[in-house]
Amino acid sequence: MTQAVLVTGGAGYIGAHACKALAKAGYLPVAYDDLSLGHAAHIKWGPHVQGDVRDRAALEAALRAHKAVAVIHFAALSAVGESMAEPARYYDTNVRGTMALLDAMVATGTPHLVFSSTAAVYGEPEKLPISEDAALAPVNVYGRTKLICERMAADYGVHGVKAVALRYFNASGADPDTEIGEKRAAETHLIPRAMMALQGYIHDFQVFGSDFPTPDGTAIRDYIHVTDLAEGHVLALRYLQNGGDPGAFNLGVGHGYSVLEILKAVAAASGREMPAPKGARRAGDPNMLVADPSRARTTLGFEPAHSDLKTIAETAWKWHRIAHPARNDSAPPG
Ligand SMILES: NC(=O)c1ccc[n+]([C@@H]2O[C@H](COP(=O)([O-])OP(=O)(O)OC[C@H]3O[C@@H](n4cnc5c(N)ncnc54)[C@H](O)[C@@H]3O)[C@@H](O)[C@H]2O)c1
Numbered sequence: 001m002t003q004a005v006l007v008t009g010g011a012g013y014i015g016a017h018a019c020k021a022l023a024k025a026g027y028l029p030v031a032y033d034d035l036s037l038g039h040a041a042h043i044k045w046g047p048h049v050q051g052d053v054r055d056r057a058a059l060e061a062a063l064r065a066h067k068a069v070a071v072i073h074f075a076a077l078s079a080v081g082e083s084m085a086e087p088a089r090y091y092d093t094n095v096r097g098t099m100a101l102l103d104a105m106v107a108t109g110t111p112h113l114v115f116s117s118t119a120a121v122y123g124e125p126e127k128l129p130i131s132e133d134a135a136l137a138p139v140n141v142y143g144r145t146k147l148i149c150e151r152m153a154a155d156y157g158v159h160g161v162k163a164v165a166l167r168y169f170n171a172s173g174a175d176p177d178t179e180i181g182e183k184r185a186a187e188t189h190l191i192p193r194a195m196m197a198l199q200g201y202i203h204d205f206q207v208f209g210s211d212f213p214t215p216d217g218t219a220i221r222d223y224i225h226v227t228d229l230a231e232g233h234v235l236a237l238r239y240l241q242n243g244g245d246p247g248a249f250n251l252g253v254g255h256g257y258s259v260l261e262i263l264k265a266v267a268a269a270s271g272r273e274m275p276a277p278k279g280a281r282r283a284g285d286p287n288m289l290v291a292d293p294s295r296a297r298t299t300l301g302f303e304p305a306h307s308d309l310k311t312i313a314e315t316a317w318k319w320h321r322i323a324h325p326a327r328n329d330s331a332p333p334g
Contacts, residue, residue, distance in 0.1 A: 004028040004046075004066040005237065006110075008053050008101065010075030011038025014116065014171055014229055016180045018072055019045045019228035027237075030066045032059065033075065042180045053097035060103035070240070072233055074099055076146075079188050080120065081282070083142035087187035094145035098152060106159045112240040113153055113163040114233050117248065119222075119289050121147045121167060129222075129292035132167070132248050139284045139285035139306040153245060162246050164236045169252035169291050171229055173312040173320030182226075190259060191223075191313070194266045194274060200327035206279030207259050212287045218259035220288040222252035225306035225315070234247030235300040249300060252291025253307045261309070269313035 005022055009015040010031025014036065019029035023045035031043045034052045047066070051058040053075040062068070076094045077083065083090045086232045098115070105113065120143030121136050153163035172191050174181030182192045187202070197205035210217040232251045240246075257265075260276065267274035296302035306315070 002026065002028045003069045004030050005033050006030050006063055006066065006068040006071045006073065008032045008071065009038065009076065009116075011035055011040060011042050012074055013182045013184070014168070014226055015047040015074035016042040016044075016071075017175060017226045017230040018074070018145065018233045019043070020175065020180065021227070021234050025234045028066070029072050030062065037184065039129060040184065044179065047267070053175070054093065054100050059101055061074065061105050063104055063108040063110050068110055070114070070237055071101065071105060071110060072114045072237070073098065074116045076116065076274065078118070078142060079186070080140045080142050080284070081188070083140055083145070084284075087141045090141050095148050095152070098149040102153060102156045102159075102161055105161050106156065109160070111160060111162055112237065113161055114236045115149060115163055115165045116155050116241070117146050117150055117165040117167045118143065119167055119169045119252070119291065121150065122289070124286045125289065128288055129254055129290045130250065131292040132250055132295055139286075140201055152249065157246060162240055164240055164244070164246060165248040166232060166236055167222055167248055167250050168229055169250070169289060171226050172223045173225040173227065173315045175227060176306065176315050178318050178322060181323055182316070183323045185210065190262055190322065191266065191316050194263055195270070195317060196324055197325055198266070198270055198272055199324040200321060201324050205275070205277070207263070208279050208285065209281030210278045211281065212281045214258055214287060216258050219285055220256035220258050220290065222254070222256050222290045222313055223262070223307065223309070224252050224304060225312050227306045228304040232296065232302050232332050235302055239300050244299070249296040249302075250291040250293050252293050252310050253304050254291055254293050256288060256290040257309060265309045265313040266317070269317040271311070
């Protein structure tokens with residue numbers, strides 16, 4: 001019998017890709033999403049339950065109605081700058097939301113949770129690449145909410161919930177079939193912002209900081225293709241269902257690219273010149289974040305297959321051409 005999995009945030013960027021991967025793996029993804037940031041049109045592989053992740057009764061009802069065997073929890077607020085300006089909203093959605101979900105899982109006897117965590121739980125790392133045993137010292141409210149959720153989920157082990165936290169590095173790219181992709185009303189991520197600038201959707205694109213202690217002076221991040229991330233969730237779910245121990249895993253590729261290297265790949269994928277106006281460095285932006293992904297590789301069998309820079313940029317561009325038809329009439333066709 002097909003096993004249903006409740007996917008909170010299933011209408012969002014990573015959640016929708018995870019729903020596709022779950023369906024491909026034989027599960028029924030039930031997207032639980034209030035559509036505050038996601039898109040109903042991205043729910044294509046199972047039913048949609050419209051609800052707030054802080055609504056414990058609605059979560060319980062959804063878990064029971066679909067006889068869900070597990071939960072993958074993406075629903076959250078995740079913009080770092082916004083989290084510093086509006087901490088209460090972040091604690092409310094991320095921490096209170098996760099607690100409501102854990103309580104609903106306990107009430108319904110749903111045993112397994114895969115939780116969306118982030119490299120932001122490490123803060124400014126002392127050593128690279130970053131292993132899961134590195135110090136957990138987030139430098140922003142967003143990272144702190146995620147770390148609290150990780151610990152809360154682990155503590156709920158006493159109440160019968162087994163949780164795996166997946167600490168993503170930079171999610172990027174889009175579904176190679178172009179069925180879904182990254183689309184936000186207020187975009188903060190580098191690749192979509194660069195592409196939206198090329199398409200004439202934003203006019204304030206900037207490179208934040210050019211005095212980082214890196215070879216070209218711009219910040220270095222580990223970019224992981226969203227299709228690979230999605231697959232990582234299926235592997236983590238199977239791992240829990242096969243009796244794996246709770247814990248945390250980095251999902252990254254193990255090497256990084258600078259902002260300028262990313263913009264070069266965007267230019268190549270789009271066939272356009274990519275302007276890179278210099279802006280000020282943002283507070284709390286680490287110099288370099290690169291994962292040590294060996295634990296996920298050896299324990300979960302995680303092997304990224306789409307995360308080379310060319311595939312990331314090309315799938316993202318293909319998606320952006322559909323999601324954001326050119327507004328910029330003067331741009332040459334790409
Ligand atoms: N994008 C990244 O690079 C990245 C990196 C690390 C971690 N993460 C984590 O991955 C998860 C998904 O990120 P994303 O980039 O897909 O974000 P997203 O904003 O595209 O998706 C979040 C989804 O959650 C839903 N949601 C928000 N608040 C809700 C609420 N109160 N009740 C119900 N649904 C609600 C939104 O409508 C949206 O569909 C988040 O938890 C984020 O913190 C993302």
